[in-house]
Amino acid sequence: MPNIHLTDSMRDYIDGQIRSGAYANLSEVVRAGIRLLMEKDGARQFYALKAELEAAATAAEAGAFAEFDPQAFEPDAFTS
Template sequence: MPNVALGNHYEEFIRTQLESGRYNNASEVVRAGLRLLEDHEAARERWLNDEIPARDDDLIKKPDLGIPAETVRARFEAKRRNDAAKAK
């Protein structure tokens, strides 16, 4: 397996994890992160392959469950404005 360049941010994160005593070495920290990524990707696949098609079937059977595109756009725009205002 090739060496991986993590950069200062992740090197410091690993150092902090080691200092906490939770992990014995950097490999344990990286493996823990990879396990989380693996779990996240599996959940994403379930969502894409199972949950989305099921919701699509629900909408086909009951179109009134849907939200009009204009409403969704308005919600996103309101959130964008709110986030921009908070960032100032």
């Protein structure tokens, strides 16, 4: 496992979290921080997708779309 180098202010904050009982040790604090980063990343991806969908909807409403032909897209689904 890699070593983690913390600034004095980070170490003081972590020590305070442990003393308060919020976390039992440094590992718990680091894991909580990583979970927050993972959640933030998921939210970032969600909002990026949302923006892409909104742009696509705006373009479609402005007439910038092609008619979808399901039979041309998946011809085997329409054979008897």
